[in-house]
């Protein structure tokens with residue numbers, strides 16, 4: 001693949017940028033009453049308004065040309081067909097096969113994976129049903145009341161986010177908890193008040209070698225066996241993994257193991273057996289609806305022309321701001337308390353996928369790649385970092401996400417929430433001119449000297465871009481669509497930037513060094529030698545504090 005900055009469309013976009021960068025969106029809206037219609041699109045129940053972006057039709061055309069030139073349609077076809085597009089790990093990338101409810105044949109190394117997926121999904125459904133109806137019992141014959149998922153990264157964030165998002169679909173008397181951090185406080189606080197007789201642990205790890213997960217699972221097993229004995233493990237532990245050998249070695253009966261495959265990336269795995277806690281929490285039929293929503297988005301992404309393709313449009317807008325406006329951050333702002341963990345989930349999905357500067361061909365990326373992603377739910381962010389969004393020195397594109405109906409209609413709450421989300425997009429776009437600020441201050445009868453002093457502080461530049469995603473209601477189906485939308489957006493950006501979005505070598509170095517530091521922390525005989533002066537000094541200081549010196 002040739003260099004991104006050598007693409008013809010890149011050059012065209014560079015010169016187009018110089019024409020567009022000073023246009024104000026206020027003027028673009030004033031000049032075109034059709035702008036909303038022109039720059040919005042729907043997929044099923046999900047509507048995207050992207051008219052509040054610093055673009056013209058020419059911008060969209062050029063960005064679409066860039067996507068074509070960078071081979072987005074070809075890579076998309078390769079992904080859906082099961083080609084090994086995760087080049088550094090020689091793996092297919094087939095989270096789409098996990099929600100292939102249409103039953104398309106998808107082959108990996110000559111084998112159709114669809115029957116494998118369906119068989120495992122049937123096992124997940126059956127197990128979830130048993131836990132929910134009480135026919136799966138603990139060692140003393142009692143039904144499960146608490147499920148504790150132990151996993152981290154992709155084996156935690158997706159299921160935790162979805163389980164929280166779909167809490168209204170939960171079952172009373174059955175709670176699903178998530179433990180991820182190796183800090184024992186996470187496990188200890190979660191287990192407080194739980195009864196070993198009615199607790200089921202799900203150990204979720206693709207590799208089953210992850211230090212945090214195995215440490216937490218070992219301590220959880222001690223907690224269980226201290227109360228119920230070693231023989232209880234079979235009724236109280238199940239695992240989701242690709243590594244049957246390691247699951248068996250850990251002492252979990254592989255009959256209680258739900259498997260997935262190396263062509264499912266960890267951060268794309270919530271649709272696989274890793275979704276078992278979701279299926280238990282919301283029921284297999286709702287889990288199926290989640291898959292159906294994702295499949296709706298897959299179909300749209302696979303088939304819609306690039307210029308009318310929601311994930312492609314979101315990806316191209318991100319490229320526009322990252323690579324031409326020099327924006328290094330992106331805010332995801334769900335106006336729904338149930339989506340509180342969506343930004344955290346997307347941090348892994350996006351930043352572990354596209355936080356890279358080496359291209360597929362091993363050469364450095366000489367252009368910016370994935371942005372810093374952050375966000376907070378609802379109006380909380382407005383009373384925190386929105387100040388910077390409105391008046392700070394950084395241009396930070398925002399995605400607002402808002403279900404039109406609440407699961408908890410109470411008085412004016414939801415109307416207020418919706419008024420706020422719509423107001424934020426409008427405020428970011430319009431801003432407030434000096435003349436408007438002055439008129440406001442004068443109307444408040446302030447003395448002229450104060451008006452003059454305050455006006456510069458009250459000005460909002462506006463012209464700050466945002467997308468707004470709305471849906472009737474947050475349901476398993478709309479959530480499935482939303483997550484798949486972001487997955488495909490990330491994919492398209494990776495293709496354009498020329499990077500492999502499906503490996504994560506950048507997480508390895510810290511893991512290696514932690515393994516070297518651990519003995520030095522635990523054992524006086526292990527010297528801190530071989531570390532830089534700062535790390536060696538910190539090791540010594542931490543050791544002294546641990547010893548109470």
Ligand SMILES: O=P(O)(O)OC[C@H]1O[C@](O)(CO)[C@@H](O)[C@@H]1O
Nearest residue numbers: 153154155205206207210266507
């Ligand atoms: O599921 P596993 O193998 O325990 O890995 C957990 C997480 O660790 C990572 O490899 C990063 O450290 C993620 O990509 C993954 O989701």
